[in-house]
Amino acid sequence: MQIILCDDANQVAAVAASWFQTLLAQKPQAVLGLATGSTPIKLYQQLIALYQQQQISFAKCSSFNLDEYYDIAAEHRNSYRSFMQNQLFDHIDIDPERTFLPSCSSQDNPRLVGQAYERQISTMGGIDLQILGIGSNGHIGFNEPTSSLNSRTRLKTLTEQTLKDNSRLFTKDEIQPTMAMTMGIATIMQARYILLLATGKSKAEAVKQMISGPVSANCPASILQMHQNAVVILDKEAASLIEEQSYLRNAANENQRLISRYGLNLGDL
Numbered sequence: 001m002q003i004i005l006c007d008d009a010n011q012v013a014a015v016a017a018s019w020f021q022t023l024l025a026q027k028p029q030a031v032l033g034l035a036t037g038s039t040p041i042k043l044y045q046q047l048i049a050l051y052q053q054q055q056i057s058f059a060k061c062s063s064f065n066l067d068e069y070y071d072i073a074a075e076h077r078n079s080y081r082s083f084m085q086n087q088l089f090d091h092i093d094i095d096p097e098r099t100f101l102p103s104c105s106s107q108d109n110p111r112l113v114g115q116a117y118e119r120q121i122s123t124m125g126g127i128d129l130q131i132l133g134i135g136s137n138g139h140i141g142f143n144e145p146t147s148s149l150n151s152r153t154r155l156k157t158l159t160e161q162t163l164k165d166n167s168r169l170f171t172k173d174e175i176q177p178t179m180a181m182t183m184g185i186a187t188i189m190q191a192r193y194i195l196l197l198a199t200g201k202s203k204a205e206a207v208k209q210m211i212s213g214p215v216s217a218n219c220p221a222s223i224l225q226m227h228q229n230a231v232v233i234l235d236k237e238a239a240s241l242i243e244e245q246s247y248l249r250n251a252a253n254e255n256q257r258l259i260s261r262y263g264l265n266l267g268d269l
């Protein structure tokens with residue numbers, strides 16, 4: 001696990017955006033794994049700015065989102081499809097036909113939807129760079145604590161903590177979905193690179209468990225300890241419980257030098 005310590009949320013976004021630039025310079029047809037939530041919004045703003053300055057193009061990319069609420073209309077203002085359109089897709093040159101979310105209505109068989117999503121990711125050659133946030137309970141995507149570390153895309157019931165954390169986005173008269181389709185932990189782990197972004201004090205404990213706790217289904221993000229190319233980008237508050245910060249800074253600088261010299265490792269999955 002590589003840990004990059006940043007001063008603030010703007011720097012977290014800038015560092016993450018530079019990974020996209022490196023990736024797309026090396027592989028313009030990259031397959032991107034995208035996330036929702038408040039954390040990646042600044043990253044998406046940076047990507048839009050880079051696109052407007054003609055420093056990056058998504059024209060040949062495809063994208064797969066981590067998750068989508070169960071049985072929510074794409075046009076609903078709180079669907080993750082709407083989020084992605086508003087925060088990113090509508091402002092860049094990605095082909096809308098190649099942006100995928102694991103949408104599942106009550107008319108669909110969730111098991112078949114999950115399997116089809118997995119097949120589609122494989123058909124496109126697998127995810128090159130997966131963006132993740134982290135829930136205050138250590139979840140990634142909607143893989144809540146106790147999720148199988150070997151799980152694949154499927155329907156998950158959300159915990160009370162997650163419902164509470166996300167309730168700010170729903171008005172009193174809107175029904176907040178209690179289930180979601182999410183990539184599984186094994187699906188996420190298959191990405192060639194993973195960038196997990198965390199900002200703010202409310203994430204500090206989950207970040208500590210992820211980095212230095214045991215690998216455990218109680219903190220799904222801790223599985224990233226087993227990934228060959230997992231990069232965790234933190235602001236000061238999210239990193240406040242992390243030890244050995246000067247070692248981490250040195251190691252991150254060395255890793256950056258290696259990537260500048262040899263490029264990203266985008267070989268076979």
Ligand code: GLP
Nearest residue numbers: 035037038039133134135141142
């Ligand atoms: C949500 C999403 C996750 C996200 C997390 C944190 O429920 N399913 O993908 O990483 O919670 O969200 P935020 O960035 O808003 O704190």
